[in-house]
Amino acid sequence: MTATPEFPPLVEAYLADLDRALAGTDPRERAETVAAVREHAVESLARHGRDDEAARRVIGELGPVEHIAAEATPAPAAAPAKVEVTDVVLAALALLVWPLAPVLLVWAIVRLRAGVGNRALQWTTVVLSALPVVVGIVFTVLHVLNRAA
Amino acid sequence: MYRMVPTSDIVLTQLRKGVVEYCVLACLRSGPAYGLELAERLGSDSSLLTSEGTLYPLLSRVRQQGWVTTTQVPSAVGPPRRYYEITDEGRAALETFLATWSRFTTDVRTTLES
Numbered sequence: 001m002t003a004t005p006e007f008p009p010l011v012e013a014y015l016a017d018l019d020r021a022l023a024g025t026d027p028r029e030r031a032e033t034v035a036a037v038r039e040h041a042v043e044s045l046a047r048h049g050r051d052d053e054a055a056r057r058v059i060g061e062l063g064p065v066e067h068i069a070a071e072a073t074p075a076p077a078a079a080p081a082k083v084e085v086t087d088v089v090l091a092a093l094a095l096l097v098w099p100l101a102p103v104l105l106v107w108a109i110v111r112l113r114a115g116v117g118n119r120a121l122q123w124t125t126v127v128l129s130a131l132p133v134v135v136g137i138v139f140t141v142l143h144v145l146n147r148a149a
Numbered sequence: 150m151y152r153m154v155p156t157s158d159i160v161l162t163q164l165r166k167g168v169v170e171y172c173v174l175a176c177l178r179s180g181p182a183y184g185l186e187l188a189e190r191l192g193s194d195s196s197l198l199t200s201e202g203t204l205y206p207l208l209s210r211v212r213q214q215g216w217v218t219t220t221q222v223p224s225a226v227g228p229p230r231r232y233y234e235i236t237d238e239g240r241a242a243l244e245t246f247l248a249t250w251s252r253f254t255t256d257v258r259t260t261l262e263s
Contacts, residue, residue, distance in 0.1 A: 018202075029209040036184050036208065039184055040184045065202075070203075
């Protein structure tokens with residue numbers, strides 16, 4: 001296999017712009033489009049030369065990257081985050097049964113780190129249960145300090 | 150309600166949808182072609198493509214549809230060329246389009262000129 005010859009920096013920058021413009025489009029179409037446009041540029045530069053003027057001409061013929069991206073198929077929308085019963089119950093318990101806060105806090109963090117269930121609900125549980133835990137720790141420290149004094 | 154008179158660019162964008170891929174297939178009837186060659190067959194000044202680069206997302210789609218296949222062929226000027234070739238399925242799709250298109254354009258012309 002022949003290595004891709006070095007491109008004029010203008011063309012390399014154009015290809016990088018194109019790849020960025022194609023973010024959010026079908027991944028296979030994105031990869032194929034960038035590869036095919038790269039080949040097109042190789043062929044075109046072989047005809048017109050490799051100086052800046054040739055590079056500008058090739059880029060001009062390929063057209064604005066936004067126009068190319070507008071022709072590409074948008075990537076399929078990601079499936080909405082699933083709401084699992086566990087996450088709802090954890091959030092509800094954090095709100096209602098605050099003595100369980102340390103347990104709920106750890107449980108929600110474990111689920112967050114595992115990447116399962118609904119992240120928004122897990123963060124709600126973390127915030128709701130962290131509050132009584134932090135307040136509890138503060139009161140305990142104050143209590144100990146008062147006794148020591 | 151937002152209203153506007155469409156520009157010729159907007160009209161062209163709408164007309165190209167569902168048509169240009171068949172023009173690509175038609176250009177491949179005479180034989181396989183690599184990207185730049187295909188862009189030339191379509192015509193660099195033609196109204197079919199906004200610009201040459203817009204050909205490639207379209208080619209990727211028709212390939213995924215199975216209407217064209219690609220083959221890498223060594224090239225004298227650099228890396229291998231990707232040749233696009235129409236498949237039997239692509240030819241059948243083009244035949245169906247041609248028959249429909251001919252009737253459609255006749256009706257459009259008759260209506261516009263009446």
